[in-house]
Amino acid sequence: MHIRIDDTVKVIAGDYRGSTGRVLKVLHDKNKVVVEGINAVFKHVRRSQKNPQGGRLRKEMPMSASNVMLICPSCGAASRTGTRYLDDGSKERFCKKCGGATGQISPPKAAFAKK
Numbered sequence: 206m207h208i209r210i211d212d213t214v215k216v217i218a219g220d221y222r223g224s225t226g227r228v229l230k231v232l233h234d235k236n237k238v239v240v241e242g243i244n245a246v247f248k249h250v251r252r253s254q255k256n257p258q259g260g261r262l263r264k265e266m267p268m269s270a271s272n273v274m275l276i277c278p279s280c281g282a283a284s285r286t287g288t289r290y291l292d293d294g295s296k297e298r299f300c301k302k303c304g305g306a307t308g309q310i311s312p313p314k315a316a317f318a319k320k
């Protein structure tokens with residue numbers, strides 16, 4: 206999975222192609238993401254204890270992670286991501302366009318550290 210919660214992503218396919226949004230949720234087992242304002246539907250809800258009025262509820266539905274690209278915080282372009290190990294053995298994600306780091310994936314591990 207190249208996308209993480211709180212990333213800003215660009216939709217590259219489907220009805221919302223071209224729009225951007227913040228990632229609210231990542232469903233790793235389904236390879237899907239929920240993006241703020243993207244793929245939104247109106248859910249009609251019946252009156253209930255929790256929702257005494259009922260009515261229409263706007264809700265974003267999960268969409269395939271392959272349809273979004275990360276917007277790199279350092280260069281601002283929608284880019285593919287890679288992973289690499291740093292000298293201290295930690296693993297980070299990086300932008301393949303500018304090479305900038307886009308967040309740590311795992312803490313330092315001695316096995317991957319450079320001697």
Ligand SMILES: [Zn+2]
Nearest residue numbers: 277280300303
């Ligand atoms: Zn970049």
